[in-house]
Structures are given as C-alpha cells and as structure tokens.
Amino acid sequence: MRSSVPGRRSTIRELPLGARIALGAALPLALLALWQFIIVLDVVPSYRLPSPTAVFLAGVDLQNRGLLGIHVLISTQRVLIGFAVGSIVGLVVASFVGLSRLGRYLVSPFLSGVRSIPSLAWVPLLGLYLGINEDSKVTLIAIGAFFPVYTVVSHALRNTDPQLLEAGRAFGYSGVRLLGLVQLPSAIPSVVSGLRLALAQSWLFLVAGELLGASMGLGFLLTDSNNNGRIDRLFLTILLLGLLGIITDAIVGVLERFLLKRWGA
Amino acid sequence: MSITTSAATTSPALSVSLDGVGRSFDGSRKVLRDIDLEIAAGEIVALLGPSGCGKSTLLRQVSGLDAPTAGTVRIDGAEVTGIDQRAAVAFQEPRLLPWRSIRRNVEVGLARHTDRAEGAARVEQLLELVQLSHASQLRPRQVSGGMAQRASLARALARNPGVLLLDEPFGALDALTRLTMQDLLLDIHAVEPATILFVTHDVEEALYLADRVVLLGVESGYKADSGAVIRSVITVPGKRPRDRGNAALAHLRAELLDGLGVSTHHPAHTL
Known part of the structure; x- marks a missing residue:
C-alpha cells in the first residue's frame, strides 16, 4: 500500500528533454519524408496531393497577403475564449453535480443527454438564435469545452476517497472547509486532465463553429479552400490546426506539471 | 464545554461512559447491544474481539462519527452528539492528505481557531514527540508506514484531546515496528495523559x-446478528511498562485467546 522506500516516484527515470523532442518529432518527420517521396515518384497527380513545397508556398503566399496571421489569430482567440468560458462553467456545474445529491439526480441525466448531441447539430440552432457572429461561434466552442471538464471533474468529486473525507470530518471539518481541505485538492489532477481534454475538444468544435458563415479563421480557410479546389491551402490548414493543437496542449502541459507537483500524490 | 487550545497546557484526560449503547443497521441487523462501560480519566482501555464483531463501530460511537441507535455515550458527563471535539481519532490507515507535507498534515488536527503561533509551536512539539522533526517537510508517500502512522498519531494529539481513540493503530505495521510504536504510545501517554480507548485484535498488544x-x-447460543456484547472485562495486573515476557500474564493471554475462540494448548488454561 505505502512504500517504505522514500522518494519512490524518482525510481522511474524521465528521458532527457532532447530525446523526448527527437522521439516526438520522429513520426511527423517520417510522414513528411514519405510524402516527399511520393511526390518525387510522381505517381499521384498534384490536384490530389500537393507537394510539401507547394503547401509551404501557399502559406508564404497567404502570409504576403497578410491573411495567414489573421486566420490563425482569430481562430486562436475564439478557441481561447470558448475554452475559458466552457471550462469555468464546467467546473461550476461539476461542483454542483459532484458534491450535492440534488445536483446529481437533477442535472446529471439531462447533461448526459445533451452530451450526446454532435457538434454539427448545434450549428444551425446557434446560428438561428444567436446570429451569425462571434457569439455563436464562441458558444459552440464553449459547449465543446464544457463536457470534458464537467464529466471528469464531477466524477472525481463524487469519488473522493471516503477515508480521507471521514478523517477530515473527524477533525471537525465540514461543508466548505471540508471541500477546501479534501475534495478540491484531491480533484486537482482530474481538473487538469479535464482542461487538457477540453482544449483539444475546443479546436475540434472551432472548425464546426466556423461553418457558421465565417469570413475569417482556419475553419473558414478549410471550407473556402475546399470550395475553390485549393488543395495546397487545405493541407496547409490541416497542418496549422495540428500545430496549434500541439502548442496549446504543451502550454497546458506546463500548467499540469506545476499543479501536479504541488497537489499530486 | 470549553476546550483549551493553548499549546503549552495539555487538556486534562476525560472520563468516558457508555450506557446501554447499541447500534443496529437497516433496522434489524444488530452489531452492538447493551454496552455498559465506565472508563476513568487517564485510563488505557483495549477493545478486543474477533474480526467484524463491532469493535470499530463502538469506537465510532465514542468519536461521534456514528450515532448509537440505543443508549448514550458521555464524555466527562456530557453526552456525545455528533463529531466530538474533546475526542480525537487515529485510524488503522494513516489517512494523511497526500498533497500536504507531514507538518501540514499534523496541522489538520489542531482545534479550530487555534492561535497561529501557538498552533505552530504545538505541531513542532508533537513532531518532536513522535520523532518526525527531520521528516516534517516530506510528503506522506515519501515516508515509511510507521512514520505515516506516527504522523497520524501526532495529528490526533494536536487538539489536546481529553480522549484519544485509536482504531487498530498499529494493525497494518510490521511486527517489529509495531513493538516500537507501542512503546512510543506509552511514552506519549506519560507526557500527554489522555484517556485512551483502542481497538486491537492482538492479545499481546492489549x-x-x-x-x-x-x-x-456475540454471546454463546446467540445468532451472529443479535449483536456483540461485553463478554468480559479483565484488569491487567502490574504497572507499565510491563515485561513482555511476564509469565504472570500468560494465563490472562490464554483466557483472552479462549474468549476469542482460539485454542491455546496452554496448561494454565485447564486450572
């Protein structure tokens, strides 16, 4: 149950940073090499598979017109606002559902129904009621970010170690004080993983959101390129979405390491 | 009932009295019934019994973590209703908060509204008492089972309890550590003379x-769900610390083991 050897965690050694970066980059680079190899063999026509160079040049072209930064920035802004709103609401609702029996029986069946609605099904409704503007796009992303946080955190709060709760009660803690002593700290690892999932989900919902009559953003670029047969831009957008996902996930990863060091077991 | 929280002064030990205490679950399944027991202030009393006989349940009635379905529990003459801050509990598992250092875990035990400086001094004093001063900054996962259990004991003592309730406190420890911890508990009792009620299934320890x-x-001839009662109360002769090899205790050991339904093959038993 409990290790008698101090510092058990340190027995699993972490690879050096350089090695981790090299391993992480190995598959994407291999894929890039394969891609270039297929282009060199010239077996697939360029309207079906653009060359890596063509995709890069499409990016440079958009950059020269001053559009690339705008698309990336507006999408990032939508994701960050939607993610922030969705995860804050998620945390609040999760606390209600995870800590009170009323919340659990009243809200949780309803939300498990709402959770199963696919993102695209929201698009026409949000457009109809909120209009074709930033609000409807950000709301859709917030819906996407809400559920991972809500699901993971409410589950964690409901399953707080009963032995620790009882120990807290035995020392005179109850209500909000007990929440601060036991439940919230023990849920922090779950909060972090919920946030991480929510951020990934936000990027997924962004593309659906930018189907809502957007004139800017990566989702717009995706549909626009598709309509105009600009497969080079299509590839560019997909790569950018992947890249942005990696970057934002890495930022949350830093937060995660900090929080787990402070609050982890 | 005022509770002193001063670090310098230790609260006096308090008497515990159980009067017709019973606890049944789901209306019918009785775990305990008709428990009458008077424990004097400063006394050390062991609750011994086979597994699942309701020893821990009885302890929970005294701590107020659970409420009896019959009878009353009094500490120092005043009835226990709800979690009682005059008593403190240490569980079989250390139950330390894994994200807090040993010191911060001991702080959890301080009575509410304890003065900051006094609380810090009290925690310091207790860490020294349980020999954890050197480990106060470590997290629970970084210390051994015995150290964690010492921290749990210090946490229970932090509020200067009049009654210390220990639920198989050394049950999960290895045999050697357990003996050391028993001596430590006696040292603690000498410095902080609270009334101690502890659950054990170890006759030697008791x-x-x-x-x-x-x-x-459960009385012989009764069904298991009729509820456990006090089968016997044995006064242990001799002053502490006792000689672990004391032959005079051998017949008591045989008597208790017999009461637990264990055959002892001890000749004194037949006398």
Whole structure:
C-alpha cells in the first residue's frame, strides 16, 4: 500500500528533454519524408496531393497577403475564449453535480443527454438564435469545452476517497472547509486532465463553429479552400490546426506539471 | 464545554461512559447491544474481539462519527452528539492528505481557531514527540508506514484531546515496528495523559498497553446478528511498562485467546 522506500516516484527515470523532442518529432518527420517521396515518384497527380513545397508556398503566399496571421489569430482567440468560458462553467456545474445529491439526480441525466448531441447539430440552432457572429461561434466552442471538464471533474468529486473525507470530518471539518481541505485538492489532477481534454475538444468544435458563415479563421480557410479546389491551402490548414493543437496542449502541459507537483500524490 | 487550545497546557484526560449503547443497521441487523462501560480519566482501555464483531463501530460511537441507535455515550458527563471535539481519532490507515507535507498534515488536527503561533509551536512539539522533526517537510508517500502512522498519531494529539481513540493503530505495521510504536504510545501517554480507548485484535498488544481489556463478542447460543456484547472485562495486573515476557500474564493471554475462540494448548488454561 505505502512504500517504505522514500522518494519512490524518482525510481522511474524521465528521458532527457532532447530525446523526448527527437522521439516526438520522429513520426511527423517520417510522414513528411514519405510524402516527399511520393511526390518525387510522381505517381499521384498534384490536384490530389500537393507537394510539401507547394503547401509551404501557399502559406508564404497567404502570409504576403497578410491573411495567414489573421486566420490563425482569430481562430486562436475564439478557441481561447470558448475554452475559458466552457471550462469555468464546467467546473461550476461539476461542483454542483459532484458534491450535492440534488445536483446529481437533477442535472446529471439531462447533461448526459445533451452530451450526446454532435457538434454539427448545434450549428444551425446557434446560428438561428444567436446570429451569425462571434457569439455563436464562441458558444459552440464553449459547449465543446464544457463536457470534458464537467464529466471528469464531477466524477472525481463524487469519488473522493471516503477515508480521507471521514478523517477530515473527524477533525471537525465540514461543508466548505471540508471541500477546501479534501475534495478540491484531491480533484486537482482530474481538473487538469479535464482542461487538457477540453482544449483539444475546443479546436475540434472551432472548425464546426466556423461553418457558421465565417469570413475569417482556419475553419473558414478549410471550407473556402475546399470550395475553390485549393488543395495546397487545405493541407496547409490541416497542418496549422495540428500545430496549434500541439502548442496549446504543451502550454497546458506546463500548467499540469506545476499543479501536479504541488497537489499530486 | 470549553476546550483549551493553548499549546503549552495539555487538556486534562476525560472520563468516558457508555450506557446501554447499541447500534443496529437497516433496522434489524444488530452489531452492538447493551454496552455498559465506565472508563476513568487517564485510563488505557483495549477493545478486543474477533474480526467484524463491532469493535470499530463502538469506537465510532465514542468519536461521534456514528450515532448509537440505543443508549448514550458521555464524555466527562456530557453526552456525545455528533463529531466530538474533546475526542480525537487515529485510524488503522494513516489517512494523511497526500498533497500536504507531514507538518501540514499534523496541522489538520489542531482545534479550530487555534492561535497561529501557538498552533505552530504545538505541531513542532508533537513532531518532536513522535520523532518526525527531520521528516516534517516530506510528503506522506515519501515516508515509511510507521512514520505515516506516527504522523497520524501526532495529528490526533494536536487538539489536546481529553480522549484519544485509536482504531487498530498499529494493525497494518510490521511486527517489529509495531513493538516500537507501542512503546512510543506509552511514552506519549506519560507526557500527554489522555484517556485512551483502542481497538486491537492482538492479545499481546492489549496486555502490554492497557489497564483493562474489554472482550467483545456475540454471546454463546446467540445468532451472529443479535449483536456483540461485553463478554468480559479483565484488569491487567502490574504497572507499565510491563515485561513482555511476564509469565504472570500468560494465563490472562490464554483466557483472552479462549474468549476469542482460539485454542491455546496452554496448561494454565485447564486450572
């Protein structure tokens, strides 16, 4: 149950940073090499598979017109606002559902129904009621970010170690004080993983959101390129979405390491 | 009922009295019934009995973590209703918060509204008492089971309890550590003379530590769900610390083991 050897965690050694970066980059680079190899063999026509160079040049072209930064920035802004709103609401609702029996029986069946609605099904409704503007796009992303946080955190709060709760009660803690002593700290690892999932989900919902009559953003670029047969831009957008996902996930990863060091077991 | 929280002064030990205490679950399944027991202030009493006989349940009635379905529990003459801050509990598992250092875990035990400086001094004093001063900054996962259990004991003592309730406190420890911890508990009792009520299934431990041993169990001829009663109360002779090899305790050991339904093959038993 409990290790008698101090510092058990340190027995699993972490690879050096350089090695981790090299391993992480190995598959994407291999894929890039394969891609270039297929282009060199010239077996697939360029309207079906653009060359890596063509995709890069499409990016440079958009950059020269001053559009690339705008698309990336507006999408990032939508994701960050939607993610922030969705995860804050998620945390609040999760606390209600995870800590009170009323919340659990009243809200949780309803939300498990709402959770199963696919993102695209929201698009026409949000457009109809909120209009074709930033609000409807950000709301859709917030819906996407809400559920991972809500699901993971409410589950964690409901399953707080009963032995620790009882120990807290035995020392005179109850209500909000007990929440601060036991439940919230023990849920922090779950909060972090919920946030991480929510951020990934936000990027997924962004593309659906930018189907809502957007004139800017990566989702717009995706549909626009598709309509105009600009497969080079299509590839560019997909790569950018992947890249942005990696970057934002890495930022949350830093937060995660900090929080787990402070609050982890 | 005022509770002193001063670091310098230790609260006096308080008496515990159980009067017709019973606890049944789901209306019918009785775990305990008709428990009458008077424990004097400063006394050490062991609750001994076979597994699942309701020893821990009885302890929970005294701490207020659970409420009896019959009878009353009094500490120092005043009835226990709800979590009672005059008593403190240490569980079989250390139950330390894994994200807090040992020191911050001991702080959890301080009575509410304890003055900051006084609380810090009290925690310091207790860490020294349980020999954890050197490990106060470590997290629970970084220390051994015995150290974690010492921290749990210090946490229970932090509020200067009049009654210390220990639920198989050394049950999960290895045999050698357990003996060391028993001596530590006696040292603590000498410095902080609270009334101690502890649950154990270890006859040796009961005879080594306790003034009196209370044997719980279902009366012969009754069904298991009729509830455990006090089968016998044995006053252990001799002053502490007792000689672990004391032959005079051998017949008591045989008597208790017999009460637990264990055959002892001890000749004294037949006398």
